[in-house]
Amino acid sequence: MLSPFTLRSKLIACALMMGLVSCATPEPQGSNAATEKEDNLPLVVATSSILCDLTQQLAQETIQLKCLVGAGVDPHVYQPTPEDRQAIDAAQLILYGGYNFDASLIKLIKASNNSAPKIAVHEQAVPNPLMGKEHDHGEEEEHSHKASEKVADPHIWHDAKNGIKMVEVIAQQLKNLQPNQSKKYQNNQEKIATELTLIDRWIKEQITTIPAEKRKLVTTHDALGYYVNAYDLEFEGALEGFSTEESPTAARVSELVKEIKKTKVPTIFAESSINPKLMTTVAKEANVKVSEANLYTDGLGESGTRADTYQKMLIENTQTIVTGLGGNYQSFQPN
Structure with a gap:
């Protein structure tokens, strides 16, 4: 049986040895180094x-x-x-x-x-x-700009x-x-x-495959003006203006249905970041199709989707539009 003095001596020696091991063994630096580099x-x-x-x-x-x-x-x-x-x-x-x-x-x-x-x-x-x-408002709504202001x-x-x-x-x-x-x-x-x-150049080529009388675009909100101008399409209307901040009125929905019937748009397009329910209602009342694929109008698709980079988004939107309007889509082939 160890005496109290001997036991205490052994404990002290053990503690000293542990301290030496601790000092001699550096802590892993991988994560810290990466953090420092990022910082x-x-x-x-x-x-x-x-x-x-x-x-x-x-x-x-x-x-x-x-x-x-x-x-x-x-x-x-x-x-x-x-x-x-x-x-x-x-x-x-x-x-x-x-x-x-x-x-x-x-x-x-x-x-x-x-x-x-x-x-x-x-x-x-x-x-x-x-x-x-921007968008149409009811008479009771107040807004920072007049309805006619551009x-x-x-x-x-x-x-x-x-x-x-x-x-x-x-x-x-x-x-x-x-x-x-x-x-x-x-x-x-x-x-x-x-x-x-x-x-x-490829987008322009794809749009030309759509029959001229079908190059008409109807979307959830007015986000594709630059696309229409650049690639020779006609913009026939949208439920909302440049922003999706406010819901369209019943009058606006009715007006869009009339526009679709008048212009004989074959397909209308919902958008990836907006609930498609209202566009489905419009399509039913106007007796037209809603595109099976949504358009990416306000941002990219989530990682792993076909629109998760800017370039891929342009390509995916063009495929959706060309297919929906009766064109002959050819895959993009970078030179």
Whole structure:
């Protein structure tokens, strides 16, 4: 049996040995090193899934990228979170759409005391936007602008040529942020621009396969004006204006049904981020089809879908439109 003195000596020796082992064995550094590396990169905040995707394609691993409105979420009705505010306040570059596309986030961005560049990408890329009515309101509703007042259409990216301009704006801001990465950003900018030039040409070719009398588009909200203008279609109407913020009135639904019957539109199109129920009702009353595939009008599809990048979204929307209107769709083949 050990004496108290001997037992205490052994315990002390054991403790000393454990301490030596602890000091001699470094803690795993993998995760900490990765975190430190990430912490050393500039934080860039982008408000929409499209801006996020283009920024990621340009910057790749050279930045921390925080996307505020995820894929499949409607930016028109998005409500900012406390985490959004924290990211905006901490960012070294803030990229947002502008033209009131991401209205709630624009207010948050402009209210922030952060002195980092705050770039309205849509406004810089297309300083002369399409103009139109925001939406129709009942007489009892109050609004900040008159019903007849023209407002800018923010959905500029549906013309691939405007996508090239957006990439140019984002790339320049990244170059300003990290001049040492300018060559990488320039190379990626040129690569994306080449892809979009090919896609633009391909879209035009696909639209020509639709019979001329069927090149008519009806959608949930007025988001495809740039697409219609760029690719020789006629826009026949929508349930809502540029924003999805307010539900259409019964009068507007009735009016759209009449327009569809008059123009003999063969197919109408619902949208990925908006409940298709109302468009189904319109189609039934007008005796036309609703496209089996939805259009991606306000953002990208979720990861793993056929529209989870900007380029793929343009291709997927074109396939949906061409198929729905009776054209002969040919798959996009990059050169």
